[in-house]
Amino acid sequence: MPRLGQAADAAEQQIDTALRSLPQIGEQITEYEPVTAPVASPVRRAVDALGLKAQSAAGDCWFVKYYYPEARRRLSFDAVVEASDKAGRLQVAPACIDAAADTGVIAYEWLGDGWDWARLDALSSPQAQMAQFELRRAIHAGPSYPIERNIFAEIQTFDQATREAGVPRPNDLDWMIDEIAAVAEPLDAACTARKPAHGDGVSSNVMIHTSGALRLVDFDVAGNDDPAHDLASMLVEICPFKEQVSEAVALWSGAPDPELFAKCMLYGIADDLRWGLWGLTMFAESALSGVEFFKYAQWRLLRARANLHDRDFETWRRSFG
Known part of the structure; x- marks a missing residue:
């Protein structure tokens, strides 16, 4: 897993900055790994954001969506966070843990094994x-x-x-x-x-x-x-x-x-x-x-x-x- 603060290139530095910007969990995250790859055919998946598994030194894990710039331009970010939070509270979706609009990241509960x-x-x-x-x-x-x-x-x-x-x-x-x-x-x-x-x-x-x-x-x-x-x-x-x-x-x-x-x-x-x-x-x-x-x-x-x-x-x- 790449460790925060040890970015090897500009792309990793952007991810570091985005993860650190999360107000509730950003300081807890020590490492991360990409867990999605964008594809549109035969299924549309992960084309709006990079999916990351973020982890703390204590072993806590979160799924983080880091939106691509072209997706953010067409997104009502605060509305997405509110809808995600309400769905999580209904237990029909993973809990929404944290978000940072300026950098386009939303953190969710990591569902874990079996999912x-x-x-x-x-x-x-x-x-x-x-x-x-x-x-x-x-x-x-x-x-x-x-x-x-x-x-x-x-x-x-x-x-x-x-x-x-x-x-x-x-x-x-x-x-x-x-x-x-x-x-x-x-x-x-x-x-x-x-x-x-x-x-x-x-x-x-x-x-x-x-x-x-x-x-x-x-x-x-x-x-x-x-x-x-x-x-x-x-x-x-x-x-x-x-x-x-x-x-x-x-x-x-x-x-x-x-x-x-x-x-x-x-x-x-x-x-x-x-x-x-x-x-x-x-x-x-x-x-x-x-x-x-x-x-x-x-x-x-x-x-x-x-x-x-x-x-x-x-x-x-x-x-x-």
């Missing part, structure tokens, strides 16, 4: 779906978050960012954005109550224990939102086909729920567009040149395109006027 990032296969069974439902429902029932989330506004933000960056865009991208933008107002009107939500269902945002227990991590896009979008962000990750989405919605609701199914399909398209546009933006902005952001973007946009062309799309849209 690892979940993979898609481990999250797809009905039992794992129910376990994740419980975590998300607990957040929905918990204290509100400091920001409001709007997936359609995020699509517009990243759409503009890709234009400004001059990124190659699919010929039908404007059409896809216009089609899903048309359902924004009806979906908003159909939302009876906005609730705190995690909002990013990628499998790497779930930690799994050998016992089968789950915890959610990475509250970077968390905010008060339509709970149906939170559910959709999860299902778009674990359900490759609409029939599986329908089955999962029935599991969530306790019975077939055509209206919620239609919401999840529409929000799933919006989620794919949002993250596809994000991938194109990161392809232009990120210093992580070895990460396949462009490939990730094309995959998300491909699925959005397929669902927009689905024969049932008009039925889903007409469900909400």
